[in-house]
Amino acid sequence: MPGAIPLIDTPAAMRQAVGAARAAGRRIGFVPTMGALHAGHVSLVERAARECDDVAVSIFVNPTQFGPGEDFARYPRTLAADLALLAPHGVRWVYAPEAAAVYPPADATRIVVEGPARGFEGAIRPGHFSGVATVVCRLLLAVPADVAYFGAKDWQQTLVVRRMVRDLGLPISIVVCPTVREADGLAMSSRNAYLSAAERARATALNAALERAAAAWEAGADVAAIEAAMREPLLAAGVAIDYATVVDAESLASPTAGRSAVALVAGRLGTTRLIDNRALPPRSDGDG
Amino acid sequence: MPGAIPLIDTPAAMRQAVGAARAAGRRIGFVPTMGALHAGHVSLVERAARECDDVAVSIFVNPTQFGPGEDFARYPRTLAADLALLAPHGVRWVYAPEAAAVYPPADATRIVVEGPARGFEGAIRPGHFSGVATVVCRLLLAVPADVAYFGAKDWQQTLVVRRMVRDLGLPISIVVCPTVREADGLAMSSRNAYLSAAERARATALNAALERAAAAWEAGADVAAIEAAMREPLLAAGVAIDYATVVDAESLASPTAGRSAVALVAGRLGTTRLIDNRALPPRSDGDG
Numbered sequence: 001m002p003g004a005i006p007l008i009d010t011p012a013a014m015r016q017a018v019g020a021a022r023a024a025g026r027r028i029g030f031v032p033t034m035g036a037l038h039a040g041h042v043s044l045v046e047r048a049a050r051e052c053d054d055v056a057v058s059i060f061v062n063p064t065q066f067g068p069g070e071d072f073a074r075y076p077r078t079l080a081a082d083l084a085l086l087a088p089h090g091v092r093w094v095y096a097p098e099a100a101a102v103y104p105p106a107d108a109t110r111i112v113v114e115g116p117a118r119g120f121e122g123a124i125r126p127g128h129f130s131g132v133a134t135v136v137c138r139l140l141l142a143v144p145a146d147v148a149y150f151g152a153k154d155w156q157q158t159l160v161v162r163r164m165v166r167d168l169g170l171p172i173s174i175v176v177c178p179t180v181r182e183a184d185g186l187a188m189s190s191r192n193a194y195l196s197a198a199e200r201a202r203a204t205a206l207n208a209a210l211e212r213a214a215a216a217w218e219a220g221a222d223v224a225a226i227e228a229a230m231r232e233p234l235l236a237a238g239v240a241i242d243y244a245t246v247v248d249a250e251s252l253a254s255p256t257a258g259r260s261a262v263a264l265v266a267g268r269l270g271t272t273r274l275i276d277n278r279a280l281p282p283r284s285d286g287d288g
Numbered sequence: 289m290p291g292a293i294p295l296i297d298t299p300a301a302m303r304q305a306v307g308a309a310r311a312a313g314r315r316i317g318f319v320p321t322m323g324a325l326h327a328g329h330v331s332l333v334e335r336a337a338r339e340c341d342d343v344a345v346s347i348f349v350n351p352t353q354f355g356p357g358e359d360f361a362r363y364p365r366t367l368a369a370d371l372a373l374l375a376p377h378g379v380r381w382v383y384a385p386e387a388a389a390v391y392p393p394a395d396a397t398r399i400v401v402e403g404p405a406r407g408f409e410g411a412i413r414p415g416h417f418s419g420v421a422t423v424v425c426r427l428l429l430a431v432p433a434d435v436a437y438f439g440a441k442d443w444q445q446t447l448v449v450r451r452m453v454r455d456l457g458l459p460i461s462i463v464v465c466p467t468v469r470e471a472d473g474l475a476m477s478s479r480n481a482y483l484s485a486a487e488r489a490r491a492t493a494l495n496a497a498l499e500r501a502a503a504a505w506e507a508g509a510d511v512a513a514i515e516a517a518m519r520e521p522l523l524a525a526g527v528a529i530d531y532a533t534v535v536d537a538e539s540l541a542s543p544t545a546g547r548s549a550v551a552l553v554a555g556r557l558g559t560t561r562l563i564d565n566r567a568l569p570p571r572s573d574g575d576g
Contacts, residue, residue: 106451108403111398115394144459164397167391167396
């Protein structure tokens with residue numbers, strides 16, 4: 001039975017621990033999370049453990065990435081279960097700071113990313129990506145690892161994080177890992193816990209919409225036809241659609257011939273907001 | 289005669305050089321500059337050399353901290369003279385990147401500081417402190433030193449930099465060094481080179497205003513009386529005043545009993561904008 005994973009709660013202690021391990025020649029992988037861990041997070045930890053000597057996981061429900069009226073207060077906090085889930089996976093450190101350790105009194109500094117943060121989640125959740133960039137920058141400085149691992153489920157977030165890391169010159173590699181799905185195709189998400197049984201059954205519509213998008217994309221359909229195909233299962237399931245479309249995988253602009261695309265979907269089931277996406281291979285005729 | 293100082297022009301090479309020295313146990317001091325070096329910069333380098341094993345100096349005229357219509361294009365670029373000035377002072381590395389090495393194509397990331405960036409220079413030069421914070425963050429990541437040295441002449445800038453470093457958790461100490469003055473009291477500034485001989489003579493009015501502020505502050509005058517005293521020499525010299533006042537040294541709000549204050553002055557002589565400041569000791573009765 002693995003021993004308890006050391007819990008570290010200050011940036012200074014975390015930096016010291018990771019710095020000492022790196023100075024000893026060890027390669028460090030870092031998985032930043034908001035806790036409420038599921039098999040998707042575990043897949044990131046397993047990837048990090050395969051590719052690195054030591055793995056750090058952070059658990060921090062970041063207040064600045066939630067807007068007014070969003071689910072910050074009810075976001076699941078399950079630290080004991082999270083630690084139990086991580087225990088068998090060789091995690092060396094868990095960084096679980098209090099908010100004041102990340103946002104000191106009279107905190108006045110925000111990181112603003114334009115470019116990939118525009119539109120989609122950035123439009124529907126104003127300030128969300130600034131909160132994400134701000135906390136990820138602070139976490140990457142507190143956990144100065146060689147590589148950080150993010151899930152592809154939050155596709156736009158991965159673009160924002162990669163852009164920020166490149167622009168600021170943060171000395172870390174970013175690896176984006178495939179979305180892990182339930183048996184019926186629903187993308188793993190901590191927010192799935194909000195769903196009633198009936199909503200949970202209807203939530204498969206998001207993945208169904210992405211399947212439709214992939215088939216239509218492969219068949220050469222144009223964006224309007226793909227969007228129409230995506231909306232059918234969503235509307236049938238009673239999903240209040242925020243967006244359901246196909247865009248360039250990097251720029252999030254209209255798809256272009258010869259470049260990878262991504263189908264994006266977001267919507268609400270009752271009081272629960274869900275997002276999902278699916279990578280689409282380049283095709284010769286762009287948006288048809 | 290000292291040998292030529294190695295010029296480094298990429299963040300990766302700079303990080304590698306500083307990282308190797310730190311791994312060897314050496315303490316590194318960093319002096320970020322925009323070049324056009326003068327005795328004020330030299331005083332920072334000398335302080336860094338006294339306190340550290342190795343000194344890095346950056347020379348980069350940062351476009352993002354200049355507003356439209358400001359002096360980015362005409363800002364003095366004097367690299368050969370700068371290197372000659374640094375040569376006798378034991379500088380180990382000069383980091384002189386091209387703009388594209390600091391701001392990659394499709395750069396989309398800015399750091400925004402509120403708090404100490406509000407008012408004064410922040411009000412007169414919108415976006416200035418965001419440009420400063422953005423470049424200083426990138427420079428501190430490219431030159432991961434133990435200590436960075438800034439001049440007190442740009443007092444508000446030192447507050448912004450210290451706040452950003454604290455808030456983000458950048459692992460570096462910030463040291464603020466005294467302003468160096470010409471014999472007649474004018475604060476050293478690269479922008480002094482813009483002054484005509486007649487303007488240069490009148491420019492002593494800024495320091496005269498600060499002397500008046502210090503005397504009035506010591507005599508227990510209230511803020512309105514101090515401001516009036518400061519304006520006299522400025523108006524007599526034909527300085528177009530942007531501000532001339534006394535504020536709390538940290539918050540830049542109204543002075544408070546028992547806390548350090550600072551007299552701030554900024555104005556224009558012809559097409560040249562000058563700023564200066566003077567620290568004032570706490571007094572028992574705050575703003576009088």
